[in-house]
Amino acid sequence: MAELGTLVLLRHGQSTWNAENLFTGWVDVPLSAQGEQEARKGGQLLAESGLLPDVVHTSLMRRAISTANLALDAADRHWIPVKRDWRLNERHYGALQGKNKKQTLDEFGEEQFMLWRRSYDTPPPPIDPADEFSQVGDARYADLGDAAPLTECLKDVVARLLPYWESAIVPDLRAGKTVLVAAHGNSLRALVKHLDGISDDAIAGLNIPTGIPLRYDLTEDLKPVTAGGTYLDPEAAKEAAAAVANQGR
């Protein structure tokens, strides 16, 4: 049997809506100029660390797809096979999509804001299908039918992400590949929660910075060798994760 491959998680670079402090979810916004730069830097870090992906998995969203393209180009691995799946998408943010985080905090207060933003099992109210930021009718989700969410909590994301982890990502790791997963703040929080066995309460305190590769070496039974993995730029990751935690303030 091949030795287990290495997993590399990469949250997309800053998006235009990250820059504007808006809840984004499934709204398909592009990277900002800073986000493009972060993605290239992420690719340079991969190359400098000799961590060259053999395959990349992305969501169906532009900010993750562009990040993967820019990072892989910078690492001279633009040619590797790519697999995309909605199960890697950002958490659907329901009726909060398009809302300003600071205004939402001011309007609803700290407790409700944090419940919606970081509780494990309380989703925001569902989005109205007619809302300008709804994905109802979006061709890329046509096959999903009624399974397409109108809101999600992190627990919902874990439930829809794990079948993809098991059926698509784990086989690549078992084949000995270096696997890059280019995804989103909350879909990666869901995966890290699963990998590290983080409790439903403690996951509220975990934030993933944009554009900094997070390396996981795993044992045969898919447990992290180092709890929490290793960021390729740990200092920058610490600072950027704290900034994510403080959004809205």
Ligand SMILES: O=C(O)[C@@H](CO)OP(=O)(O)O
């Ligand atoms: O708006 C979003 O979709 C996410 C990620 O940017 O935000 P948060 O970190 O508040 O869950």
